[in-house]
Amino acid sequence: MNHNDDRDKHLIEQLNQLPKIEDKRSKEEIYQRISSAQHTKKSHKIFPVLGLVTAVAILFFMIAPSIMDRNQQEMSDKSVNDVKQFNQESKEESGLGLEGEEQGMAGQGNILEKQDSSTVNSSLVVNETESSDQLVYAAVAEKQMQYIIPLTFIVPDSSVNEAYNQLDQLIATTNQDNDIYLFRDIKYQFDEENNQVSLNLPNGFSLGNGTATAGMFQRMLAVMFQPYQIERVKFTGNLDNVDFGEMGRVKEMSIKETKTFSYKLYDQAAQKRLIQVPNEEHETIIDAINKLKTSEESYHVERTIPKDMQFSIHSNDQSLRLEFRNDSSLTNNEEGITMIESILMTAKSYGYVEVQFENASIERVGEYDLTKPIPVPVAANPIKK
Amino acid sequence: MEIVFEELYEKYHKDLYQFVFYMVKDRLTTEDLVQEVYIKVLKSHHHFKGDSSVRTWLFSIARHVTIDYFRSQNRKRKRILTFFDWTTKGEKIEDVHPLPDEVAIQSEELKQIYNCLDQCTIDQKSVIILRYMQSFSIKETAEILNFSESKVKTTQHRALKALRTYIENQDEGGERR
Missing domain, CATH: 1.10.1740.10 (RNA polymerase sigma factor, region 2, helix turn helix motif)
Incomplete structure (x- = not known):
């Protein structure tokens, strides 16, 4: 009895000496992964080619069940509605579209004058471009990898292939060392007839472990190629030496992004930028615009609408109407322009083509004539080359 | 949040x-x-x-x-x-799984205990970790595991005994590493 007690005592002492195993990740990384997992769990799944997935699944089932299970969530098929249908449903669910007003102004521009390069520098959106300009839609993440900052390079006299293949150099000119850019050394080949783009990945390309970076990579692809109606991205190169993290081996990826965003202000950039803050599926355009009143200091994301500004929001098909309350004073300055542009980009994300501002205390903010419906911009964060 | x-x-x-x-x-x-x-x-x-x-x-x-x-x-x-x-x-x-670096540098006895833990049942292992490695009280361990306090005591007693047996079996050139 005593002998056993002594041995137990010794064993307990030894158990107490087993080493502490510490998490090697930072707090920020862990939080970012958690947030990303919450965002991606429902809406960011890969859209695989069934035959390929079946073959891979059988192979994995035979040789690596643990890998298969880990990938299951990411690799499962996803039923994707197209953006238009989704937005229409969102509007119906939110009880909008009851105004019955006949705006009839869709597509009727009221940008007072075409932007020159100086106005591009002060504006946070692209409203109009020369026909010879090529737009390169790029995406970087802020340093905590929570949100995407879309960038739009305006490259004159260039084909889409030429323009995208300059992306590394274009990004380098932004001097944003803290931003996370996942596309270094990738080569692009557009197949516009089939709505596809091929990405030739460099040898050793790696997204690292975990679902967060992989989910962010997929969202960035949507930002970069959806404006060109690209629905599918193919990957080429030595895929045996490519690491997509927990997504496993991927040869192509669907980028039918249906996510909606509130566009807020990112205050860590050398220049002001709009940043995409993703909204949940149940959040309506009203929620999305009201969210523009809140800052997220830990991510350096600032509100674009003053907290105390009062307005009501009404939807009519593709037109959004924002009616200011009498005591809401809008200012014709940089903050006023940012507010208008963040609302316009948020409305665009929900599928609206124009926004009518009513009952504003002033008729004009920057170049925007508030007495007429304003078409939503082409893109955010222009950088003219 | x-x-x-x-x-x-x-x-x-x-x-x-x-x-x-x-x-x-x-x-x-x-x-x-x-x-x-x-x-x-x-x-x-x-x-x-x-x-x-x-x-x-x-x-x-x-x-x-x-x-x-x-x-x-x-x-x-x-x-x-x-x-x-x-x-x-x-x-x-x-x-x-390979031994983590933190364990690999420990004495043979500790490495043996680390390996033998896997032969305990999940309940036994939970009690050992909570009670002897993380110093939870009997009451706290009972709350975490949704056990009665007496069940915690019984489980910890059996866990230690089982762990000792596994270690002894190994010492005698038993079936596991």
């Missing part, structure tokens, strides 16, 4: 990670499971009634997440066995 996370992280992350790691013995799995714990906690923290301390509540969630993981592993093993019909030979397939 972030404030809740920060508070949990600062106070409990090291212990939480330690508990899950010693249960599953694999860093990547631990990271995934700890993430799952935080997601569950952040989703439901406003429902927390305060019947127990936050610490025991957090660990009880970790325990559930870990058990779910073991169940999924068992289902997977069964699928493999059915697929290959490996019968009894297949039943002995176990996950073998």
